[in-house]
Amino acid sequence: MGHTTSADQPQPVDKDLSVGQPPAYAAGVPAVVRALRMSVAQMGVGRATRTLLHVNQPDGFDCPGCAWPDPSDTRRAEFCENGAKAVAEEATTRRVTPEFFAEHSIEQLRGRSDHWLGSQGRLTTPMHRPAGADHYVPVSWDAALDILANHLRALDDPDEAVFYTSGRTSNEAAFVYQLFVRAFGTNNLPDCSNMCHESSGSALTETIGVGKGTVSLEDLEQAELIVIAGQNPATNHPRMLSTLAAAKERGAVIVAINPLPEVGLKQFKDPQTVKGVVGGGVTMADDFLQVRLGGDQALFQAVGHLLLQHEASIDHDFVAAHTSGFEAYAAARASLDWPLTERATGLTRAEIEGLAQRFIDSGATVVCWAMGLTQHRHSVPMIREVVNVLLLQGNIGRPGAGVCPVRGHSNVQGDRTMGIYEKPAEPFLAALDREFAMTSPREHGLDVVNAIRAFRDHRAKVFVGMGGNFVRATPDTAVTEDALSQADLTVHVSTKLNGSHAVVGREALILPTLGRTERDDQVTGPQLVTVEDSMSMVHASHGRLKPAAPGLLSEVAIVCELARRVLPDAGIDWVGLRGDYRRIRGHIEQVVPGFEEFEKRITEPGGFRLPSGARERAFATATSRAQFTVNALHVIDCPPGHLILQTVRSHDQYNTTIYGLDDHYRGIKQGRRVVLVNPSDLEELGFADGDHVDLVSVWRDAGSDHDQERRAVRFRVVAYPTARGCAAAYFPETNVLVPLDSTAEISNTPASKSVIIRLEAASSTTAPQR
Numbered sequence: 001m002g003h004t005t006s007a008d009q010p011q012p013v014d015k016d017l018s019v020g021q022p023p024a025y026a027a028g029v030p031a032v033v034r035a036l037r038m039s040v041a042q043m044g045v046g047r048a049t050r051t052l053l054h055v056n057q058p059d060g061f062d063c064p065g066c067a068w069p070d071p072s073d074t075r076r077a078e079f080c081e082n083g084a085k086a087v088a089e090e091a092t093t094r095r096v097t098p099e100f101f102a103e104h105s106i107e108q109l110r111g112r113s114d115h116w117l118g119s120q121g122r123l124t125t126p127m128h129r130p131a132g133a134d135h136y137v138p139v140s141w142d143a144a145l146d147i148l149a150n151h152l153r154a155l156d157d158p159d160e161a162v163f164y165t166s167g168r169t170s171n172e173a174a175f176v177y178q179l180f181v182r183a184f185g186t187n188n189l190p191d192c193s194n195m196c197h198e199s200s201g202s203a204l205t206e207t208i209g210v211g212k213g214t215v216s217l218e219d220l221e222q223a224e225l226i227v228i229a230g231q232n233p234a235t236n237h238p239r240m241l242s243t244l245a246a247a248k249e250r251g252a253v254i255v256a257i258n259p260l261p262e263v264g265l266k267q268f269k270d271p272q273t274v275k276g277v278v279g280g281g282v283t284m285a286d287d288f289l290q291v292r293l294g295g296d297q298a299l300f301q302a303v304g305h306l307l308l309q310h311e312a313s314i315d316h317d318f319v320a321a322h323t324s325g326f327e328a329y330a331a332a333r334a335s336l337d338w339p340l341t342e343r344a345t346g347l348t349r350a351e352i353e354g355l356a357q358r359f360i361d362s363g364a365t366v367v368c369w370a371m372g373l374t375q376h377r378h379s380v381p382m383i384r385e386v387v388n389v390l391l392l393q394g395n396i397g398r399p400g401a402g403v404c405p406v407r408g409h410s411n412v413q414g415d416r417t418m419g420i421y422e423k424p425a426e427p428f429l430a431a432l433d434r435e436f437a438m439t440s441p442r443e444h445g446l447d448v449v450n451a452i453r454a455f456r457d458h459r460a461k462v463f464v465g466m467g468g469n470f471v472r473a474t475p476d477t478a479v480t481e482d483a484l485s486q487a488d489l490t491v492h493v494s495t496k497l498n499g500s501h502a503v504v505g506r507e508a509l510i511l512p513t514l515g516r517t518e519r520d521d522q523v524t525g526p527q528l529v530t531v532e533d534s535m536s537m538v539h540a541s542h543g544r545l546k547p548a549a550p551g552l553l554s555e556v557a558i559v560c561e562l563a564r565r566v567l568p569d570a571g572i573d574w575v576g577l578r579g580d581y582r583r584i585r586g587h588i589e590q591v592v593p594g595f596e597e598f599e600k601r602i603t604e605p606g607g608f609r610l611p612s613g614a615r616e617r618a619f620a621t622a623t624s625r626a627q628f629t630v631n632a633l634h635v636i637d638c639p640p641g642h643l644i645l646q647t648v649r650s651h652d653q654y655n656t657t658i659y660g661l662d663d664h665y666r667g668i669k670q671g672r673r674v675v676l677v678n679p680s681d682l683e684e685l686g687f688a689d690g691d692h693v694d695l696v697s698v699w700r701d702a703g704s705d706h707d708q709e710r711r712a713v714r715f716r717v718v719a720y721p722t723a724r725g726c727a728a729a730y731f732p733e734t735n736v737l738v739p740l741d742s743t744a745e746i747s748n749t750p751a752s753k754s755v756i757i758r759l760e761a762a763s764s765t766t767a768p769q770r
Ligand SMILES: Nc1nc2c(c(=O)[nH]1)N[C@H]1C(S)=C(S)[C@@H](COP(=O)(O)OP(=O)(O)OC[C@H]3O[C@@H](n4cnc5c(=O)[nH]c(N)nc54)[C@H](O)[C@@H]3O)O[C@H]1N2
Pocket: 065, 066, 082, 196, 229, 230, 231, 232, 233, 235, 236, 237, 257, 258, 259, 260, 262, 291, 292, 293, 294, 295, 296, 370, 371, 372, 373, 407, 408, 409, 646, 647, 648, 649, 650, 651, 653, 654, 655, 753
């Protein structure tokens, strides 16, 4: 892996960019080799081996990569290429020291790419940017926490502070964090979910009474049909491919719905089986439906229509006993506008009928999805239509069937369970208040997009980020940077340097913290933490490695030390909680349903499953039944000469953490400023593979009579077999194109998979570093 640690001068961007054929197979031996090479480069052979042996093992740490669950028969190498990269990124032996900050001004850091910033190594010392200073300077923990505490106490209103959370934070840290924030007096707890699976949560809570998936790994082992819509598992959830390959081998049908022909959905070699190493691998998807971006709502409406036409496919007993709204739904789907459906989906009627037949033929169906369904304007109605189709056949709450929103960050689901949510439910607050004899605020707080607006409009003054990279991960980069720069104080609790550290308020702090892989010693001894995966399994994670620097505090310690300063009289034993995480778990047990005998059950191999009503067909909705819904069809309107752009992840990145510059499975090497466009669209638009273009997004505010344009400069055009009318480029480079106000109805998630753009000949011969 090339890295540019020593190079101090900006390098010409993408000078080595090359484009080739995507490989025929995902994973297999080359993936293991790539992973090991990356791990050894970051930490040397001995540490790499010791570290990787503990990933996802009962006595080891939870992989900080994705939230895919661990099988109960943990094989020795239960990690994947991208999990190994995530571990290497954290367990690297490189360090960012105070000397580094003396050498690099904040302005210089601001010009650097996230790849460069991340490759500098682990943060070691608390750093402070005093008002007006060009550089961060080292500061003691006491002084740093006093600065933050003083700012918080000086606010006129607790709602002037915003407390963001990314999804790697443990249950214990998340619980004390939200406890502190609510005791302080606000529900301003935006999180990465707001940009991620919020649309899933919104659609599922309303229709089946729980904002999470209903399936377990065993269900995938029993499913007859597995539909994967809007997800790229080979890159983002590689361990899912082993599950899918096993399902396939026992005869399950797999259907992929995606504008991109993602490699892992076609062919897979499992490096953890003999066959995967030496054999030909598994052909994954039986059908590949190359849907137009945003076309899934129309597609699932059409499948619903076709199932209704096929009376025998409907599970009338289930519908009668467990659902409401069927009559209205059946009436709305009784007829179908086929030309509109074909236009919205980009699919033929025969393809859509073929998909409906797969549902009809299946006795147990699971639908999996990720960001391809959640990041559109109409994501919530889109996911409701998926639920409608599953309800028709009784495919929720029985073995081998259900909804499977595949989560991103390794503990993003657990953080929500712990109360990291700007719109907390009353029962949760009531339990919290009872346990701690306090009165939590009831008024809902700010989500990510509203938090940016609040800083822009000077309503918010202090930003605290518990992990993550807020400025890079959020939309409308220029607007967001400007908004955060208005803050009085910006604070980031981080393991690694990132772009958000370079966009500072009047004052700024960087608080370095322990990672999941590291030993966490407190006064009562080494502590373990817990996490919850995508399938609601809660289990322990034991950090093993020596901390990256002697002075690092855990996230729990940082929160408790801050809380002790800000709220000494809250009647909460912050010092005691910091010293013994079992006491935090004791409180979680009292506040959060499903955590009875928490301490005992985390020692069970593989952990324990949180109860889900929907799995048992007890639907916690307004009607106590699963809800059919009728949703007006939304078709993305793309004017002539324009394309719909989706912003995706490459194989060498973890969100804003850029491990390297290759996107192996799409044939792209040593560069990220590329835009993938269908060759026929290129011809129509008058461009060719290899051209350099600017991407110009076009957006009109409601009620306005003119378009606003946003520009991302200089991308190499790649002729690529994506769906017609659709383009793809990497985030975060393209976040500058996503308008802050372009969000999903209801969930308010940035619509980063449906950005209307046009291509223009490149306006510059050079591109920005980031
Ligand atoms: N290695 C690695 N692992 C990760 C991450 C990472 O960055 N790197 N990120 C983690 C996080 S936080 C998350 S949320 C997940 C994200 O996991 P994914 O959702 O797989 O990530 P994306 O790259 O956003 O890919 C979206 C996929 O949906 C498809 N798609 C886009 N729009 C549509 C549409 O309208 N309809 C359909 N049917 N398909 C569409 C795209 O072509 C692409 O295949 O991965 C997690 N795991």
